[in-house]
Amino acid sequence: MSSEYASHFGITNVPYGIASSTIRTQPQCVTRIADEVIFLDPLASSGLFEHVKGLPPGVFRTRTLNDFAALPKEVHKQVREAIQGAYEKGNLAAASESVEDINMHLPVRIGDFTDFSASKDHVLNAGEAITGQRSFPPGFLKYPAAYVGRCSSISISGTPCRRPHGQFIEDYTVPEKKIIYGPSRALDYELEVGAVIGRPVQPGQMLKASDADKHIFGLLLVNDWSARDIQGLEMNPLGPFNGKNFLTSISPWVITPEALESFKVPAPPRDEEVATFMDDKEAVNYAINLEAQVIRNGTATTTCKVGFNTMYWTFRHMLAHHTIGGCGLRTGDLIASGTVSGQADDEHGCLLELTSNGRKPATLNGGTELRYLEDGDEVRLTGRVGNTSDGVGFGECVGVVKPPRGL
């Protein structure tokens, strides 16, 4: 029997990740085809990549994809083709194990994590849920907003989300606004896509949006767990901190630009003129169909279905804005898109939007109310590229909410 996600990993996908097993106990570089996880170092030892110029020996034996990610696109392309060729010849069995027998680990060593806010609809919806106003921050039509996130809290899909303690306003509806300390009462998820940096951007190398693609090693799913009450009090004036830094989950498989190539779609038109370096005639998104589910008492409810093609700012724009002041990007850096949301009621990528900050509960399939996440709730993010038959997807990014720690 094939797994739920076997069809995400067709022969045109060839994603990269880091895995270990009882046979191969040292985490190392792998790819996946259907439900087979294929270890790349044994393939390299067998000579499969011998013809690939510029592939350092032992590069797949490392605990992260960083060394491989930093290599030129031409090397990535040849490795991909060699894997596809060997699969077609049935030559991968000795290096393969079933996905059932595998532990996945963080795919890259992340030196810096930037989370953008690149969706127009998210900005308008989230603003409305908090302030009642639908308006853009002052610079939003010139560049995507961003904040820096916590690297040490980035964890692999499957890591439980312990409900964080923090300080927040007890009841926003009363004028006295008393600040209390305790477990968050407004735990949320954010459905996002992340880009992993491959070829580094040197400090001072100011990217143009049209020239940024070559620095992206691949994409993955991101759940930027958020405690809205803690975040709400701390946002003014320095942005999110404890409301976000307790956990960020990422999916284990990095989907490469080569796999995504056939799924390019144009970015939405610009509402305002932008600076020359942000002007990107070929601004492209990808046709990624994202979905969020909340699973309570074993019953799943789809809370969001949204296309990544709705994003106003693309990763090309994000990288250009990020580097224009001279900030470098290192291999393995994670650049996330921010919550992906569309205009429709079923296109809200977080509960802040879906439930208007908990004021207008949704009803789950089991019949219970959903305002924010409850202890025991599981959040499942998935992403499929193109149609079901295209064979390219991200798999899932999941996490169960655990009750707060005792003090």
Place this chain on the structure above:
Amino acid sequence: MSSEYASHFGITNVPYGIASSTIRTQPQCVTRIADEVIFLDPLASSGLFEHVKGLPPGVFRTRTLNDFAALPKEVHKQVREAIQGAYEKGNLAAASESVEDINMHLPVRIGDFTDFSASKDHVLNAGEAITGQRSFPPGFLKYPAAYVGRCSSISISGTPCRRPHGQFIEDYTVPEKKIIYGPSRALDYELEVGAVIGRPVQPGQMLKASDADKHIFGLLLVNDWSARDIQGLEMNPLGPFNGKNFLTSISPWVITPEALESFKVPAPPRDEEVATFMDDKEAVNYAINLEAQVIRNGTATTTCKVGFNTMYWTFRHMLAHHTIGGCGLRTGDLIASGTVSGQADDEHGCLLELTSNGRKPATLNGGTELRYLEDGDEVRLTGRVGNTSDGVGFGECVGVVKPPRGL
């Protein structure tokens, strides 16, 4: 002739850093006494630390202080005493080189960088310079504000500061608020103190302020260079990003809690009741005398003299707030205090405050006006602990402003 800072590095200091020289080309762990930089690996090889239980072989041969910083306080104490003893016996000459012959490097590998805003006076002054209002952000009397900073842009003292490009409002005084793109016109420094994490805080280990000291390996000076125009446009709603991520400079010597022990002073009283975990009967600052200078055309002007004892929130509070939601801290993490400012006119730790966001220029000793930093200006931050005769200081953290890159 002794250097300007020889008196900062008396025998009661014994700071740690990473240095290389033409003789010892591989960056490695050092200490400094007066103007002598002492390489610790040769001392270890000579048996000086043989009696220190728990000091791993080769720990001083590494390119960062991380492995040493992670060791128990008792190990740090014994190493310090052994160095002091050997100095008194005149046994350090073979491992020493003059500070003139040394290159200093980043002292630690920094996995995450958090910059707090812990000074009441800075918050009030900076707010007034921007909005005309002297008031605290909503949560400020309950906990220090914070944002996450960019690790890859942290550089050692002496690194030039290239004026960043960015997008900002051309002229805040006109109502149309046109956004333009170009080199920042409001480049500023921030005089800060940073704490380097030693013993890590595990994810989920919620610190109390009274219990946080043991995780601090030592302190250093931080210049959080800021482009106020870029920052001003982007702050709403996600906090500082491109306005800060182009460069953060740190001083090379980590000053240990053992060296600072005799210079503890009580923290200011609390204005409001705080949560139990933030309640710290022994809240202590250190008597550090900080100074900022702007050097233009070879002439230095002291722009700020302020005591670190003015800080409302201490590092103990900062670590407790940082970890209360479950966020871990790793060895080498940098936790900065935010701008240190006092109440008096000569106690403004940045130009935003000193010149009211450039509207009220100061006059430099050379006679020119200072609104924000000009190309060629050098910024020098220094910090001395206690009095001149106490022999404990940070040395300096310097950087010269370079003109913007051509496009």
